[in-house]
Amino acid sequence: MQEYRAVTTPPKITSPDEKGFRKLIERRVTVLRYLLGTSNVLTDPIILLTFLSSFARSGMMFGINETARTADQGLGWPVAMLLFCAISMLVIGYISRIRMHALIIRVKESMRQRMTRNLLRANIDFLLTNPHGRVHVAMTEEVGQVSGAIINVIETIEAVVIVLIITPYIFWISWTAGVATFVAMALGTLGYMLFDRPARAAMYKASAAGAEFSNRVRDMLAGWKELRLRRSRSAALEAETMDVIRKVSTYANVSERLYAKSTAVGQSAVILLLCYVVIVVPILPGGGIDVMFQILTVIFLTSGPIEQLFGALPSMSRAENAYFRIQNVEADLYEAAAQVTQRDVAPRAGFSSIEMRDVSARISEPGRPASEAFEIGPINLSFKPGETVFVCGGNGSGKTTLMGLITGLRNPDKGDILVDGEIMSNDMRHGYRELFCGVFSDFHLFDRTFGMTAEEMERLDMRIKALNLSDRVTMQENKFSTLSLSAGQKRRLALAVALAEQRPIIILDEFAADQDPANRAFFYDVLVPELAAGGQLVIAITHDDHQFHKCDRLIKMAGGKIISDEKYLLPTAHEVG
Ligand SMILES: Nc1ncnc2c1ncn2[C@@H]1O[C@H](COP(=O)(O)OP(=O)(O)OP(=O)(O)O)[C@@H](O)[C@H]1O
Numbered sequence: 001m002q003e004y005r006a007v008t009t010p011p012k013i014t015s016p017d018e019k020g021f022r023k024l025i026e027r028r029v030t031v032l033r034y035l036l037g038t039s040n041v042l043t044d045p046i047i048l049l050t051f052l053s054s055f056a057r058s059g060m061m062f063g064i065n066e067t068a069r070t071a072d073q074g075l076g077w078p079v080a081m082l083l084f085c086a087i088s089m090l091v092i093g094y095i096s097r098i099r100m101h102a103l104i105i106r107v108k109e110s111m112r113q114r115m116t117r118n119l120l121r122a123n124i125d126f127l128l129t130n131p132h133g134r135v136h137v138a139m140t141e142e143v144g145q146v147s148g149a150i151i152n153v154i155e156t157i158e159a160v161v162i163v164l165i166i167t168p169y170i171f172w173i174s175w176t177a178g179v180a181t182f183v184a185m186a187l188g189t190l191g192y193m194l195f196d197r198p199a200r201a202a203m204y205k206a207s208a209a210g211a212e213f214s215n216r217v218r219d220m221l222a223g224w225k226e227l228r229l230r231r232s233r234s235a236a237l238e239a240e241t242m243d244v245i246r247k248v249s250t251y252a253n254v255s256e257r258l259y260a261k262s263t264a265v266g267q268s269a270v271i272l273l274l275c276y277v278v279i280v281v282p283i284l285p286g287g288g289i290d291v292m293f294q295i296l297t298v299i300f301l302t303s304g305p306i307e308q309l310f311g312a313l314p315s316m317s318r319a320e321n322a323y324f325r326i327q328n329v330e331a332d333l334y335e336a337a338a339q340v341t342q343r344d345v346a347p348r349a350g351f352s353s354i355e356m357r358d359v360s361a362r363i364s365e366p367g368r369p370a371s372e373a374f375e376i377g378p379i380n381l382s383f384k385p386g387e388t389v390f391v392c393g394g395n396g397s398g399k400t401t402l403m404g405l406i407t408g409l410r411n412p413d414k415g416d417i418l419v420d421g422e423i424m425s426n427d428m429r430h431g432y433r434e435l436f437c438g439v440f441s442d443f444h445l446f447d448r449t450f451g452m453t454a455e456e457m458e459r460l461d462m463r464i465k466a467l468n469l470s471d472r473v474t475m476q477e478n479k480f481s482t483l484s485l486s487a488g489q490k491r492r493l494a495l496a497v498a499l500a501e502q503r504p505i506i507i508l509d510e511f512a513a514d515q516d517p518a519n520r521a522f523f524y525d526v527l528v529p530e531l532a533a534g535g536q537l538v539i540a541i542t543h544d545d546h547q548f549h550k551c552d553r554l555i556k557m558a559g560g561k562i563i564s565d566e567k568y569l570l571p572t573a574h575e576v577g
Contacts, residue, residue, distance in 0.1 A: 024193070024196070024197075027320055027324075028316065028320065030323075031146075031149070031316070031319060031320045031323045032153065034146075034323065035107065035146070035149060035150060035153055035319075036153070038106070038107045038110050038111070039103045039104075039106055039107045039150055040106075041103055041150065041153065041154070044099065044103060045099065046096060046099045046100060046103060046154060047157070049092050049095060049096045049099065050096065050154055050157050050158045050161070051161060052088065052092050053088075053089060053092045053093060053096060053158060054158050054161035054162045054165065054305075055161075055165075056085045056086075056088040056089040056092060057085070057089055057162060057301060057302070057305070058162060058165040058166065058169075059081060059084075059085035059088075060082060060085035060086050060089060060301065061166070061169075061297060061298055061301045061302070062081070062169070063078050063079070063081040063082030063083075063085055063086075064082060064297050064301070065294050065297055065298075066078035066081070067079050067082055068293070068294075068297075069290075069294075096154070100150065100151055100154055103150045104147045104148060104150050104151065105147075107146070107147035107150055108143055108144060108147035111143045111146065111147065111326070112139060112143055114330075115135075115138065115139050115143070115326070115329075115330065115333075116139075118330055118333040118334060119135065119139075119333060121333075122332075122333040123332070123333060123334075124409055124410065124411065125411060126332045126333060128410070129365070132214070132215060132218055133211035133212060133213075133214035133215035133218070134211045134325075134329055135329055136211075136214045137207065137210050137211045137214050137325075138325060138326045138329040138330075141210065141322075142207070142322035142323075142325055142326050143322075143326065145318055145319050145321075145322035146319050146322050146323045146326065148315070148319065149315060149316055149318075149319030149320075151312075151315075152312035152315045152316050152319065153316075155305070155308045155309065155312045156309055156312050156316075158305050158308075159305040159306055159308060159309035159312075160309075162302050162305050162306070163185070163302075163306065163309075166181075166298055166302050167181060167182070169298065170295060170298055173291055173294050173295055173298075174281060174284070174286065174287060174291050174295060176280075176281070176284055176287075177276070177277060177281055177291075177295050180273055180276045180277070181273060183269075183273075184269040184270060184272060184273040185269070185306075187265065187266075187268070187269040187272070188265060188266035188269040188270075188310050190265070191261070191262050191264075191265025191266055191268075191269070192262045192265070192266065192310065192313045192314075194262070194265075195258040195259065195261050195262040195265075196258075196262065196313070196314075196317055198254075198258055199254075199255045199256075199258035199259050199262070199314070199317065200255070200317050200320070200321055202251045202252075202254040202255035202258065203251070203252070203255040203317070203318060203321045204321055204325070205247075205251040206247075206248050206251035206252040206255060207321065207322070207325050209244055209247040209248040209251060210248050212244050212247075213241070213244045213245060213248060216237065216240065216241040216244055219237060220237065220241070223237075259314035259317075262310075262313070262314060263310055263311060263314065266307070266310030266311075267307065267310070270299070270303055270306065270307065273299065274296070274299060277292055277295045277296060277299065278292060278296070281295060346431055347431055347434030348419070348431045348432055348434055348435050349504075350385070350435075350504050351385065351419055351420055351435060351504055351505075352384065352385065352420050353382060353383070353384050353418075353419075353420055353421065354382065354383045354384075354406075354417065354418070354419055354505075354537075355381070355382040355383075355417070355418040355421075356379045356380060356381045356382070356405070356406070356415065356416075356417055357380060357415055357416045357417075357418060358377070358378040358379075358380060358414065358415040358416070359377050359378065359379040359380075359405055359412045359414070359415035359416070359417065360375065360376060360377025360378045360379065360412060360413055360414045360415055361375075361376050361377060361401070361405060361410060361411070361412050361413045361414075362374070362375050362413055363375075363376070363401060374396075374398070374401070374560060375560050376398045376401050376402065376405070376560035376561075377412075377414070377415065377560065377561070378414070378415060379402065379405065379415070379562060380562075381406075381555070381562065381565065383406075383505075383537050383539070384537065385504060385535050385536070385537050386532050386533075386535050386536070386537065387532065387537050387538070387552050387553065388528055388529075388531075388532045388538045388540075388550070388551045388552050388553075389537070389538065389539045389540070389551060389552065389553045389554075389555060390540050390541075390542050390547075390548060390550075390551040390553070390554050390555070390568075391403075391539065391540070391541045391542070391554075391555045391557065392541070392542060392543060392545070392548070392554060392555070392556055392557070393556055393557030393558055394558065397557040397558050397559060397560070398557050398559070398560040398561075399509075399541045399557055400440075400441060400509060400541070401560070402557065403440070403507055403509060403539070403541065405417075406507070406539065407433060407436045407438075407507060408424070408429050408432050408433045408436075409433070417432075419432060434503070435503055435504050435505050436503055436505045436506070436507055437497075437498040437499075437501040437502070437503035437505075437506055437507070438498050438505075438506050438507030438508055438509070439491060439494045439495050439498055439507075439508055439509065439511055440507070440509050441509040441510050441541075443491070443494045445483055445490055445493060445494055445497075447479060447480060447483055448478045448479040448480065449475075449478045449479075449480075449497065450478075452478065452500070452501075456500045456501060456502070457475070457478070457500070459499070459500040459502065460475065460496055460497060460500035461475060462500075463495075463496035463499045463500055464493070464496050466496075467492045467493075467495065467496050467519075467522075468492070468519070469485075469489060469492055469493055469496065472485060472489060473485065473489075473493060480493070487514045488514045488515050488516065488519065491511065491514060491515070492515070492519065495508070495511060499527075499531075502536075503536075504535075504536060504537065505536065505537045505538075505539065506531060506536055506537070506538050506539070507539050507540075508538070508539070508540040508541070509540075509541045510541050510542065510543065511523060511540060511542075512524065512542065512544060512547075513543070520544075524544070524547045524550050525550075528540070528550065528551075529550075532552075548568040549568055549569065551568065552567065553565060553566065553567060553568075554566065554567070554568040
């Protein structure tokens with residue numbers, strides 16, 4: 001039995017740049033907890049390796065200082081320590097890098113798996129808003145930015161361990177140099193905090209523009225024919241896309257410049273510290289040239305990890321920004337899944353009646369005024385097995401929306417759908433949808449038959465032949481040999497799949513519209529009667545008024561309402577005359 005529960009319950013983030021040190025820490029802790037939890041880094045050998053690497057680096061530093069201090073005493077333990085620590089650092093560094101990339105891949109894999117699961121269970125209301133760009137960017141680019149932050153986490157751990165070791169060591173060599181080290185670190189952190197918030201806000205805008213860019217790429221690929229036919233359309237799209245690209249670059253530049261400033265503050269702090277050590281330490285009481293060189297060695301050997309730390313902070317912010325954008329996409333995906341929570345939903349095998357009772361819905365585009373919303377309903381209809389129902393009405397009258405409501409692919413705002421007299425609850429919705437198969441006006445043809453049984457595959461083979469497609473398409477295992485078909489052939493192939501599924505209800509949205517006369521006649525005169533005789537409920541949207549007499553009921557729609565629902569009788573010769 002399939003589990004349809006959403007995989008996570010992420011909180012929705014409304015503002016990416018909330019002020020305040022507490023907020024900053026809260027956000028960082030959230031991302032850190034996520035990264036640590038997903039990568040299991042705390043139980044991974046990488047932590048031990050990081051500690052060992054920090055100890056080896058510190059040991060090397062100590063070894064260099066002691067070797068220099070005891071140079072007149074010949075080769076002794078300091079040299080051995082220096083060599084041992086240097087070799088250890090190289091070997092550990094090599095193993096750590098391999099391990100670190102394995103962790104990044106693990107986090108990326110886990111995020112993509114979770115998002116795939118959530119996307120396949122997503123709230124249909126969210127999917128109806130066509131969130132292509134946002135979801136695509138989140139699942140491709142932003143996932144990479146978040147998982148890459150594992151490196152920053154590990155670098156930060158290494159730098160913190162080193163700082164914890166070297167600070168007492170510097171204090172031991174010279175307490176004033178110890179205080180100067182503290183001041184330098186405080187300066188670096190302050191610089192970061194000063195620039196982080198505006199940098200993150202700019203980065204957030206760059207990501208939003210990135211999602212828009214993804215939508216334009218889709219336009220260029222899906223609309224290439226329309227674009228090739230009209231240069232002005234292509235030029236306008238090009239201009240707009242260039243504008244979006246520029247926006248991405250501008251915001252990214254603003255953000256990177258601010259982070260460069262923050263890094264410069266960190267580096268200035270290290271340079272100030274060096275100046276202090278070189279200029280002030282030699283003339284201090286208790287200082288001198290020896291002390292200065294000892295501290296310089298420490299600073300040179302630790303400046304790498306410490307600079308990495310200052311560099312890691314902006315990278316963490318980038319990861320944090322990407323993480324919250326992903327969380328927002330997931331929150332949208334999840335909200336819908338939460339509305340249709342289902343446990344152990346068994347597909348419904350059949351029905352004896354379906355009734356729509358005062359069902360209505362408002363269809364509006366996000367960001368558009370409510371006054372522009374399309375209202376459908378109240379709809380009162382009932383259906384039973386073996387019926388053939390045609391739906392007609394002008395463009396925009398609400399036929400496709402009605403199909404969405406009947407199939408449970410659109411949630412009604414008001415009213416109930418009753419199955420066999422029982423009001424359909426959210427828990428029943430998934431099982432209910434399994435009653436349907438069909439070909440929608442904007443159907444999607446997969447290149448293979450996902451999830452079909454052997455019996456269905458046999459039926460598919462049969463239907464491909466019956467629908468005159470066998471000279472163009474064959475099955476290669478579960479894949480279609482080709483999808484390079486004419487529009488009418490594609491629609492017939494989609495119908496073959498729907499027929500092979502043999503669900504109790506078949507929905508057909510203007511199926512015959514792009515069929516030739518022979519296929520159209522086959523559809524109305526052979527197929528539809530055959531399905532109805534087999535007990536299937538056929539609901540077909542059609543504009544073929546000369547075929548209306550071939551159904552049991554004709555539902556006419558106008559302005560989102562049902563204006564008639566009755567048996568259509570051919571006009572008599574007298575009426576025609
Ligand atoms: N995602 C959407 N957001 C906002 N409005 C929408 C959306 N989808 C459809 N509509 C609006 O809902 C109304 C009904 O659309 P619907 O597709 O149900 O009409 P239809 O009767 O099937 O039309 P056609 O014969 O052209 O296929 C239309 O006015 C349409 O503009």
